[in-house]
Amino acid sequence: MRDISINIVNVPVGPGSQSEGDMVLDYMKMPSEMSTYDMPSFPEESELERCPQAMGILADIQLMLAQINDNGQGSVLTVTGLPDADLNLLNQILGEGEVSVLIDGEHPVRIQETVMAGIWRLRSFDKQGNVLSEAIEVAEIPECVREHAFATTVNLAERIAGLPEGLLNAPSVLVEIAETSAQYKQAPDMASHVINLSLLPFSPEDHYSLTTTTGTGCVTILSRGYGNCRITSTQVDGLWRVQYYNSTDHLILDTLEIVAIPAVACAAPEDLADSAIRLEEIRDALM
Missing domain, CATH: 3.30.1370.140 (HupH hydrogenase expression protein, C-terminal domain)
Structure with a gap:
C-alpha cells in the first residue's frame, strides 16, 4: 500500500520577522505550488470486484x-x-x-x-x-487535533515574571497573549485574535524569549491551501504560531493566533x- 504518513517533525519554531527576511525554512522542503483538485485515476473493473x-x-x-x-x-x-x-x-x-x-x-x-x-x-x-x-x-478538522492541541500547558504569568531585562516587544506581546488566552478559556468559540509579529521590531532575544515562554505544543499542521503555511500549537491555551513561506521557503509572514483552530487548517x-x-x-x- 502507498505510505501516506507525514514526514514532519514537531520542533520549536525559530525566530523570523521582517528584520530576518533572509532566514530560510531548513527543517523540511515545502511544495512550491498550490495543490489543485484532479479527478483520481480509476482502477480496473476487475480490481473493483475484488x-x-x-x-x-x-x-x-x-x-x-x-x-x-x-x-x-x-x-x-x-x-x-x-x-x-x-x-x-x-x-x-x-x-x-x-x-x-x-x-x-x-x-x-x-x-x-x-x-x-x-x-x-x-x-x-x-x-x-x-x-x-x-x-x-x-x-x-479531526477531533483529536482539538483534543491534543493544548494537552500540556505552562504557567504563563510565572514565566512572564521571569523574563530577562533588555527585551523590546516580547514582554508586551506576552501580556497581550495572557489576557486574550484567559478570554479564550472563558469563551473557546471566540473570534480569532491575531498578533502580526512581522510588523513589530523583534530582536533575536525577543523571539527566543517568546518561543521559550509560550512553549511548543504537540500539534503541527502543514497547509498548502493558502500558500505554504506551518501552524504549531503552543503550551498556552488557544495560542498557535502561524507562519507563511514563499516558494523559496523564506518566511514572509509570522503571526500568533489565539483561537480553537486556525481557519487556514479547517x-x-x-x-x-x-x-x-x-x-x-x-x-x-x-x-
Missing part, C-alpha cells in the same frame, strides 16, 4: 458527508484491519490533499487530508512505529459541500 469493502466504505463516507452538511456533525469510520487490496484502492481514490497533521506523543497520530476537503485519513502508531489503528474522519462548509458532490461523481464513475 474490493467490495472499499466500495462500501465510499458509500459510508458519502453518508457521513451528507450528515455533516445537514447538521454539522462529524463522524469517524474505523478501517483498521481492512484487507490491503481494499486499503490500497481507498488510498488511490481518496489521494492526498492540502493539509497534513502530526500529533506528537506516546502514540503519535499522522493525519492526511484527502483530495476531497474535510475527508481525513488518520493513522496512530506505537513507539516502534507500528500502525495501531487507521480511520477515516469527515470533519472540518475545511470550510462550502468545501464539505463540494466534497460530497465530488465523491458522488467518483462513485457514479466507478459503478
